[in-house]
Amino acid sequence: MTAPAMAAPAKATSLIEPDARTRRRNASERRFRLLGLSAVGVGLLALVILLTSVLGNGLSAFRQTWITIPVTLDAAVLDKQGNRNPDEMKKVTTLGYGKLVQQALLDALVEKGISTGDLTPKEVMALLSKEAPADLRDAVLADPSLVGQTIAFPAFATSRIDGYFKGRVTRESAERDANISPAQLDLADRMAEAGLIETRFNMGFLTRPDASELRPEAAGLGVAILGSAYMMIVVLVLSLPIGVAASIYLEELAPKNRWTDLIEINIANLAAVPSIVYGILALALFINILGLPQSAPLVGGLVLTLMTLPTIIIATRASLKAVPPSIRDAALGVGASKMQAIFHHVLPLAMPGILTGTILGLARALGESAPLLLIGMVAFVRDFPGAPPQGFLDPAAALPVQVYSWTQRADPAFVERASGAIIVLLAFLMAMNALAIILRRRFERRW
Amino acid sequence: MSLGLLLLLLIALAALGYVAGRQRALAAVRGDARDLHSLPAYYGQAVALAAAVPGLLVMVVWLITQPLLVERTTLSLILTEDIGPGSSRELVMADIRRIAEGMGVLVATGAANEGEIAALATQPDALKDRLAAVNVALAAPISAPVAQAALVYRQSMETGQGAMAAAVLAVAVAGFLLALWRVTPAFRARNVVERVVQVLLIAASSLAILTTAGIIFSLLLESWHFFQLYPARDFFLSLTWSPKFGGGSDLGLWPLLWGTLYVSVIALLVAVPIGLMAAIYLSEYASPGLRAIAKPAIEVLAGIPSIVYGLFALMTVGPFLRDWFAQPMGLGDSSSSVMTAGVVMGIMLIPYVSSLSDDIINAVPQALRDGSYAIGATQSETIRQVVFPAALPGIVGAILMAASRAIGETMIVVLGAGAAAKLDLNPFEAMTTVTVKIVSQLTGDTEFASPETLVAFALGLTLFVFTLGLNVLALYIVRKYREQYE
Numbered sequence: 058m059t060a061p062a063m064a065a066p067a068k069a070t071s072l073i074e075p076d077a078r079t080r081r082r083n084a085s086e087r088r089f090r091l092l093g094l095s096a097v098g099v100g101l102l103a104l105v106i107l108l109t110s111v112l113g114n115g116l117s118a119f120r121q122t123w124i125t126i127p128v129t130l131d132a133a134v135l136d137k138q139g140n141r142n143p144d145e146m147k148k149v150t151t152l153g154y155g156k157l158v159q160q161a162l163l164d165a166l167v168e169k170g171i172s173t174g175d176l177t178p179k180e181v182m183a184l185l186s187k188e189a190p191a192d193l194r195d196a197v198l199a200d201p202s203l204v205g206q207t208i209a210f211p212a213f214a215t216s217r218i219d220g221y222f223k224g225r226v227t228r229e230s231a232e233r234d235a236n237i238s239p240a241q242l243d244l245a246d247r248m249a250e251a252g253l254i255e256t257r258f259n260m261g262f263l264t265r266p267d268a269s270e271l272r273p274e275a276a277g278l279g280v281a282i283l284g285s286a287y288m289m290i291v292v293l294v295l296s297l298p299i300g301v302a303a304s305i306y307l308e309e310l311a312p313k314n315r316w317t318d319l320i321e322i323n324i325a326n327l328a329a330v331p332s333i334v335y336g337i338l339a340l341a342l343f344i345n346i347l348g349l350p351q352s353a354p355l356v357g358g359l360v361l362t363l364m365t366l367p368t369i370i371i372a373t374r375a376s377l378k379a380v381p382p383s384i385r386d387a388a389l390g391v392g393a394s395k396m397q398a399i400f401h402h403v404l405p406l407a408m409p410g411i412l413t414g415t416i417l418g419l420a421r422a423l424g425e426s427a428p429l430l431l432i433g434m435v436a437f438v439r440d441f442p443g444a445p446p447q448g449f450l451d452p453a454a455a456l457p458v459q460v461y462s463w464t465q466r467a468d469p470a471f472v473e474r475a476s477g478a479i480i481v482l483l484a485f486l487m488a489m490n491a492l493a494i495i496l497r498r499r500f501e502r503r504w
Numbered sequence: 505m506s507l508g509l510l511l512l513l514l515i516a517l518a519a520l521g522y523v524a525g526r527q528r529a530l531a532a533v534r535g536d537a538r539d540l541h542s543l544p545a546y547y548g549q550a551v552a553l554a555a556a557v558p559g560l561l562v563m564v565v566w567l568i569t570q571p572l573l574v575e576r577t578t579l580s581l582i583l584t585e586d587i588g589p590g591s592s593r594e595l596v597m598a599d600i601r602r603i604a605e606g607m608g609v610l611v612a613t614g615a616a617n618e619g620e621i622a623a624l625a626t627q628p629d630a631l632k633d634r635l636a637a638v639n640v641a642l643a644a645p646i647s648a649p650v651a652q653a654a655l656v657y658r659q660s661m662e663t664g665q666g667a668m669a670a671a672v673l674a675v676a677v678a679g680f681l682l683a684l685w686r687v688t689p690a691f692r693a694r695n696v697v698e699r700v701v702q703v704l705l706i707a708a709s710s711l712a713i714l715t716t717a718g719i720i721f722s723l724l725l726e727s728w729h730f731f732q733l734y735p736a737r738d739f740f741l742s743l744t745w746s747p748k749f750g751g752g753s754d755l756g757l758w759p760l761l762w763g764t765l766y767v768s769v770i771a772l773l774v775a776v777p778i779g780l781m782a783a784i785y786l787s788e789y790a791s792p793g794l795r796a797i798a799k800p801a802i803e804v805l806a807g808i809p810s811i812v813y814g815l816f817a818l819m820t821v822g823p824f825l826r827d828w829f830a831q832p833m834g835l836g837d838s839s840s841s842v843m844t845a846g847v848v849m850g851i852m853l854i855p856y857v858s859s860l861s862d863d864i865i866n867a868v869p870q871a872l873r874d875g876s877y878a879i880g881a882t883q884s885e886t887i888r889q890v891v892f893p894a895a896l897p898g899i900v901g902a903i904l905m906a907a908s909r910a911i912g913e914t915m916i917v918v919l920g921a922g923a924a925a926k927l928d929l930n931p932f933e934a935m936t937t938v939t940v941k942i943v944s945q946l947t948g949d950t951e952f953a954s955p956e957t958l959v960a961f962a963l964g965l966t967l968f969v970f971t972l973g974l975n976v977l978a979l980y981i982v983r984k985y986r987e988q989y990e
């Protein structure tokens with residue numbers, strides 16, 4: 058305030074009635090506050106929209122439409138020799154089973170008195186998944202004693218029929234669709250009324266392998282879940298000991314010199330290297346130079362290990378640092394060597410923190426897809442990888458990459474399955490995070 | 505001998521070593537541990553380490569060098585004129601590896617024995633048929649030298665495996681015996697064990713340097729190959745990107761870089777205001793109750809894998825932006841666009857900006873705020889004119905880190921931004937980024953001879969340099985700032 062201003066007669070102001078300037082300032086204060094609150098709101102809203110969009114699109118992937126028909130497994134067709142030898146029965150191809158299923162379907166329709174209208178038998182058969190005969194064949198080969206019996210065979214409905222019962226396919230869209238006609242939908246309606254078609258929970262989505270482009274209804278996450286599990290085993294086995302060892306050295310033993318400085322800078326930078334660059338490293342080093350096989354969980358696990366190591370090291374160092382120096386001093390005071398003090402006292406006390414950090418690192422690795430694309434994990438893999446240790450070198454898929462490859466396929470039913478796969482992935486991540494939180498709550502010590 | 509069995513043997517030997525070393529030490533002093541230099545367990549550990557560590561070391565080195573050496577000798581069997589047009593050494597080597605693998609399958613399934621395999625190698629056509637029967641399909645007919653080379657490859661790999669097992673076991677047993685022989689009451693077992701453990705710890709922490717070195721080495725090596733096939737000038741200066749797998753491609757960096765920067769700028773325009781305001785609100789205004797809920801909830805966004813955001817962009821945001829903004833405004837009808845990818849990436853970056861800024865705002869000393877309140881400033885005036893300027897360097901660092909993450913993000917742009925390399929200003933147009941092209945040039949085939957594939961490494965190098973630069977700058981700024989108030 059300048060002197061003349063102070064000298065001027067004071068304006069009639071009231072403490073109760075704020076003047077214009079105060080009102081302006083208070084209004085701007087409220088605006089600012091509202092702006093902040095709405096930023097928080099936008100963040101939370103984004104989270105809610107993201108989750109509802111994924112859940113809304115994906116939950117239906119866990120349910121599937123089945124057409125259950127009685128199939129008579131004619132021994133004259135399936136086992137000509139009649140000695141129920143699976144090796145001989147393998148000669149009957151899926152085509153042979155297809156005819157059987159088609160006949161059974163037509164018979165079932167006649168028996169229930171459902172008119173097929175002017176649909177040809179082929180068009181009626183098109184209600185069933187192309188995977189159905191193969192499934193029947195697998196079931197018979199697994200249990201040859203079924204031959205000669207009449208079994209109630211639940212066949213996958215084709216993805217369009219499935220979509221119709223889930224509301225994804227409508228009569229309008231069927232008009233324009235070469236794969237399904239409204240007449241077929243009418244037939245499906247009549248079959249559903251007669252109890253031949255039902256939609257229920259599909260365990261196969263979690264256990265079956267991937268299926269080809271034309272059979273989205275049969276595609277499952279089995280190989281992907283197993284592949285991801287194998288990779289997580291590799292990551293855990295490699296990154297936990299290496300990460301802990303590196304952290305112990307850097308936090309407890311390392312002298313302050315150029316070499317340790319270099320290591321510190323490297324770890325900080327590696328944590329920020331884009332994941333795709335790790336993929337390039339893996340492709341050039343593990344696959345091209347070392348000749349490891351493509352799409353192998355071992356290679357995927359190695360890349361993810363390199364990616365998670367910085368995370369684990371940072372978490373481990375934090376929890377080692379949280380152990381008070383008095384513990385070390387006490388151990389040294391009663392005659393322990395430095396190594397004994399670390400391994401017998403500091404490390405066990407830091408263990409809950411280390412495990413929490415490791416689980417969070419694993420969760421991050423589980424969701425990572427970019428580097429896995431480059432090492433060939435996008436390849437179409439139908440066969441389950443073998444048992445360890447050979448299984449680590451067999452081709453496999455991974456959960457997040459399976460999502461990606463499903464989005465790249467033309468049939469819209471795959472988008473539903475991709476969202477379903479995301480739900481599975483998020484469920485795993487939530488379980489891991491919950492475990493980490495429980496560990497922290499249960500064992501964390503405050504000094 | 506399989507690798508798993510060998511490892512198991514090594515572990516068994518180490519376990520045996522532990523027991524034997526401990527027993528021998530105790531036996532030497534007739535069970536009175538007080539006469540030993542170290543605790544008995546250390547003698548056991550010393551023997552176990554001596555058995556396992558050298559053996560493992562030999563194994564690792566062998567596993568890395570053997571394929572390199574065997575490939576070199578195998579390739580020397582293939583003359584330059586045997587390599588067909590449109591093929592390359594790498595392709596031939598891939599064929600050889602595949603054929604050798606197929607031979608292994610033949611033997612494993614009992615379809616042929618070693619003698620038959622050797623005979624088959626002289627009849628390439630018969631070999632191809634036999635391989636096709638065990639689902640090892642080959643595109644081109646096998647040439648005679650390749651079949652021979654595959655046989656040699658297979659045999660030397662097999663002998664190599666055997667020799668490795670022998671060498672590893674020999675080294676392990678030698679270490680075991682030597683260590684056991686050295687176990688005497690005066691042997692300073694603890695010191696030895698601790699020194700070995702320390703070396704192992706140092707080795708583990710040096711892995712970080714090895715990783716960085718590996719990244720730089722692989723990027724530089726393959727980029728160098730690329731620049732030998734394709735002029736660096738064109739890569740860095742050309743404005744068109746149109747790879748043709750027949751040759752004669754234009755591989756200009758600029759359209760990709762433009763797409764990357766455009767997407768990143770939009771992402772930051774979304775993330776920085778929201779993240780920053782959220783951080784300010786949560787650290788300055790929010791009640792403890794709201795903070796306890798909202799802060800973790802926003803951080804959940806950081807824990808969601810990027811493939812989820814990618815799918816979100818593809819299924820929800822893309823069609824929404826197309827139907828409500830792009831088409832009504834006449835800006836195009838593509839659901840994958842710079843805007844889609846940018847907005848979704850922005851959502852992903854909100855927690856990075858907010859939690860980093862939150863830390864930084866909290867680090868501003870309370871005395872600065874109190875001083876400001878004391879001279880009558882409102883809370884928002886204090887934040888805008890005192891706290892924010894004081895925190896600015898740190899916030900800039902946080903934004904730079906978010907920017908580096910945006911540039912390196914892959915899955916969102918692969919699913920949300922499109923694949924057309926364009927230099928365009930319309931944000932509702934599909935454009936592509938460096939990371940998208942790395943993925944599309946490298947997925948599927950790994951024929952490392954054409955510039956169209958190798959360009960991915962040059963792109964990777966560009967990406968690495970960009971993100972590293974941003975991070976180093978950000979770390980420098982943040983550190984510099986932190987010191988200010990300590």
